[in-house]
Amino acid sequence: MDATFRGCAKEIMEVWIIYGGDIESTDDLAFEVRRFMSEGPKMGVDVKVYNPGQFDLLVTDEERDSILIDGSPVPLPDFCFPYLHHGDRSYFSLSIIRQLERLGVNIFNTASTIEMVADKLHTHQVLAESALPTPATMLAKFPVDIDLIERTIGFPVVVKTLLGSNGSGVFLIENASAFNDLMELIGETNPNIQIIFQKFVANSKGRDIRVFVVDGEVVAAMERRARDGGFKANFSTGGTVEQFELDQAAADLAVKTAEVLNIQVAGIDLLFTEDGYTICEANTFPGFKGLEQACEVNVPAMIFNAMRRHLDKEFGEIPKTVKFEDLRKKEASSNE
Ligand SMILES: Nc1ncnc2c1ncn2[C@@H]1O[C@H](COP(=O)(O)OP(=O)(O)O)[C@@H](O)[C@H]1O
Numbered sequence: 001m002d003a004t005f006r007g008c009a010k011e012i013m014e015v016w017i018i019y020g021g022d023i024e025s026t027d028d029l030a031f032e033v034r035r036f037m038s039e040g041p042k043m044g045v046d047v048k049v050y051n052p053g054q055f056d057l058l059v060t061d062e063e064r065d066s067i068l069i070d071g072s073p074v075p076l077p078d079f080c081f082p083y084l085h086h087g088d089r090s091y092f093s094l095s096i097i098r099q100l101e102r103l104g105v106n107i108f109n110t111a112s113t114i115e116m117v118a119d120k121l122h123t124h125q126v127l128a129e130s131a132l133p134t135p136a137t138m139l140a141k142f143p144v145d146i147d148l149i150e151r152t153i154g155f156p157v158v159v160k161t162l163l164g165s166n167g168s169g170v171f172l173i174e175n176a177s178a179f180n181d182l183m184e185l186i187g188e189t190n191p192n193i194q195i196i197f198q199k200f201v202a203n204s205k206g207r208d209i210r211v212f213v214v215d216g217e218v219v220a221a222m223e224r225r226a227r228d229g230g231f232k233a234n235f236s237t238g239g240t241v242e243q244f245e246l247d248q249a250a251a252d253l254a255v256k257t258a259e260v261l262n263i264q265v266a267g268i269d270l271l272f273t274e275d276g277y278t279i280c281e282a283n284t285f286p287g288f289k290g291l292e293q294a295c296e297v298n299v300p301a302m303i304f305n306a307m308r309r310h311l312d313k314e315f316g317e318i319p320k321t322v323k324f325e326d327l328r329k330k331e332a333s334s335n336e
């Protein structure tokens, strides 16, 4: 790259947020998207929010692939932040992200990370391989061998749908007889559903810690507690939240989890064990309404700063008014 581009501060960074909900509504993550839109201009970030339905993907063997928005080609952004709520987590959305990756756009978080983390068993496989603590977890096979579950995991057992989120699809089954009834119901109604069985971490019943990690650093952490004696601590199921002072062990565990799973914007959930912590799950589309209320942090600002750091590393420091997109084009033409 031309060295004359180094040495000055960059003024404008263009960030696309990919979000398919109604921004002005109470939809999942709509509040957060509005936060990005209000913080961006204060930091010299041009935030554009696009719905996955606005994209068309053109793949050719002649030219470079292109991205069309509302039917027309558009200049690429400096950074893309897929922030997919439940309704958006489709093959189509992942394909948009993959295409942007192929076109050289920086992405927090990448399609392969999103896919891996959406699969709770895959997540635990990767964590276990890295010798990080996770509760014993087994993929269900029908007909289910209850004795095997009893021997390997024990009761009570947590049953989760493989791809669930926000607390839906997570159940605590107290004993073998209730477990048997549930398996019969599933066998009758939906034998193809993918579910996992997991050791119940009793010490953490109804509470967990959500650690928000951005680009390898802990932004803030909160303790979540279930209301009404339930065992799920999700904020979205009505749990209460409170700032949590992380000790070094918990902070290191959360950062390591995000690193191993390659998540740049991560919500890491930890459970309390008798002598420390174990990893409950990781999230690639963490909300932060509760976290900002509880901890007085500015999450969009932390994320935009991390994006800038990445671009500075990639291009050196950039003169004002020059867009990274222009540099990328210049770099591409000098490589031809
Ligand atoms: N193995 C477990 N032991 C104890 N509590 C658990 C366990 N797994 C999940 N929970 C509780 O259930 C909540 C939801 O589970 P989680 O796996 O995070 O699913 P979701 O993706 O729906 O948030 C967690 O936040 C935690 O409070």
Ligand SMILES: [Mg+2]
Pocket: 166, 167, 234, 269, 281
């Ligand atoms: Mg969770």
